[in-house]
Amino acid sequence: MSTALDTLARPISLGKLDLSSRFVMAPMTRKRSPGGVPTAENAAYYRRRAEHGIGLIITEGALIGHPSASHEDDVPRLTPGPAEEGWRLVVGEVHAAGGRIAAQIWHLGGERRPAGTAWTPDTIKGNGFDQLLRAYAESARTAVRAGFDAVEIHAAHGYLLDEFLWPRTNHRTDRYGGSPKERAAFPADVIRAVRENIPAEMPLIVRFSQFKERDYAARIADTPGELGDILASFAEAGADVLHASQRRFWEPAFDGDPANLAGWAKRLTGLPTITVGSVGLDRDRLADLATQDYDLVALGRVLLAHPDWVELARAGRGVRYRKTDEDTYF
Template sequence: MSAALEILNRPTVLGKLALSNRFVMAPMTRKRSPGGVPTAANAAYYRRRAEGGVGLIITEGALIGHPSASHEDDVPRLTPGAAEEGWRLVTGEVHAAGGRIAAQIWHLGGERRPAETAWTPDRLDDQQIRELLIAYAESARTAARAGFDAVEIHAAHGYLLDEFLWPRTNHRADRFGGSPERRAAFPAEVIRAVRAAIPADMPLIVRFSQFKERDHAARIADTPDELGAILGVFAAAGADVLHASQRRFWEPAFVGDPANLAAWAKRLTGLPVITVGSVGVPRLPVDDLGADLVALGRVLLGNPDWVRLATSGRMREIRPYTKADEDLYY
């Protein structure tokens, strides 16, 4: 086993949550929850990754219970009733396999279709903001009831909360727009609402990024100082862990320093961090990541046993990721 894999295979804790190792399954939208309700097939899919050795699974984005959250009916929701029962099946299967699982809560923002129905930063009034905070808190309470071990807030990749962080999509002149701290203010309100809705010892993860799904060159922060201002607001609001999403984890976040986005997040806040971005496709983690945990994404689609195989010296049994793996679901 390489030195990097040996380090990542060690047990760790997030707050009081014990993890068998430092490998995380990254959230990946799969669109296999009819009517927004997770099924036995979803439960089996997540259980397989727990059996394969992943220390912490983060679910695909689960939509908050507000009509503006999405236009899609095959993406899971995190709402009381049938969806909650479906998620309880998922968490039960993962726990039975010895795994731990976090729910990612999500709002599409400007990616909702048709575009004229999308709730975006520039369109939201105070009443709509209150509605969203209530919906985020209710999804978090639902996650706790459904047996999740942690909650992740999706504030990355150009969706609603990230739209507040990005100057190109946030032109507000009130307390939610302008400086990096003010652009982070509404995501921070969401963090506070979620923190208040879940048990005090349940880890709260916040996922953020520079890039957007439709603009890989986008940036919410042009300098470390700007990033520190944003992440400092997140930490003060109650974030326990920062999940720094990059397209390629090995790329520097800023010119003149080799540190990636996760390493900068740790340097700026002192919080535990997760790094992600093409890990194992085909590159492996290196010893100086500057991250506490490493998330695997696409490589787990066709290799649910990736962690077990990699940490037992059986790398040759791991088949390379191909685009066709995205059609697999087992």
């Protein structure tokens, strides 16, 4: 186990972005941004994680500037004005601690929306696609101005872009629906729009998953070939890194092969990958971090209780997740 943790504590580069370690802070919604504006409290929260061995912090999901993105007022936006200034404060604190930080861009789609108000693959009409692409592009430009080191697009867990990928929520018969490649077409358009509005050297991460927030057995791809079609579309559109979210990182993604979802993503595309899923919640599984094929490892809940989890774990101290005052929602 110590060998795996020591290896992950070594520096790595994503293109021209140098990271102090291969540990990543996974995005976790905090619901502590009044009016969608990050505060000094948010900045201090992220800085605490940057101070203790985390190479890259990925923010909680930040909403694009479109009325359909969410109805929640305490989830941060990534839009010009006060929200941009709030994120600039967050970025400044993380950089002052020697860390690097990526902005995660988010649209909830049908999840957590009152009936009849959600924009989903089956309800978007007319120029709605152009509106969304412009909003994603504006959030990307905002991230650049705020000083972020990278951008992540949230295309996982049953939110809007993942709803396009999942045949159960995408019944379109135009170019945005049908085969796995066709279902990936709008997420790929979003990736392309973001890529065109950030510097060429800025890493663009795409987070994807099989499972949904309310359906752990869901799958966007039943075979490696179907997954390859989806991820190839992401790569061709400009994705640099794939963040493969699964509930338990040690579980195989497909029958007959031990590779997890991040391992398959790397095998299918050759791109750097991030694995995530209950890392640190089961101490006996930490040794498995050395047996898989991926580049970075993301930590979620354990960092809420223990911002210094990486240092504690490398020192051989057993630490587990426990609720804290920062664990109000994610």
